[in-house]
Amino acid sequence: MFGRVTDMTRCLVIETSGEDRNRTVDLLQDLGFDVAGSRTMDEAIGAIEASVPEVILVEQHGDARETSATLMRLRAAARRRGKDPLILMCSETADPAAIGAAIVHGASECLIKPFDGAILQNKLKQCGLV
Numbered sequence: 798m799f800g801r802v803t804d805m806t807r808c809l810v811i812e813t814s815g816e817d818r819n820r821t822v823d824l825l826q827d828l829g830f831d832v833a834g835s836r837t838m839d840e841a842i843g844a845i846e847a848s849v850p851e852v853i854l855v856e857q858h859g860d861a862r863e864t865s866a867t868l869m870r871l872r873a874a875a876r877r878r879g880k881d882p883l884i885l886m887c888s889e890t891a892d893p894a895a896i897g898a899a900i901v902h903g904a905s906e907c908l909i910k911p912f913d914g915a916i917l918q919n920k921l922k923q924c925g926l927v
């Protein structure tokens with residue numbers, strides 16, 4: 798089985814696809830995270846303004862400009878609350894230019910879809926969370 802997070806780290810999953818969002822939520826819960834899901838940016842910003850999670854997973858959507866704007870908006874909402882969460886951008890492509898742009902605009906790391914529990918756990922371990 799997976800290693801577990803010891804302190805119930807809070808996580809927010811932002812994903813428009815209900816199936817993908819539920820799958821990611823389940824994987825994170827199996828790792829011991831306290832997880833909430835959002836299907837829209839407005840829902841996500843509201844959740845962040847209420848209580849900034851330690852980890853945010855957000856799907857890459859649209860072009861690079863739209864993704865950059867999304868990442869900057871998430872980072873700004875968290876910083877208004879004095880927090881600096883780990884933000885993982887989930888992408889369907891391993892395009893180095895897109896990954897670089899995402900990191901420049903607020904992503905802490907990128908995770909390539911599809912991923913399973915072991916891949917997610919390894920990425921979180923690289924970030925010091927598991």
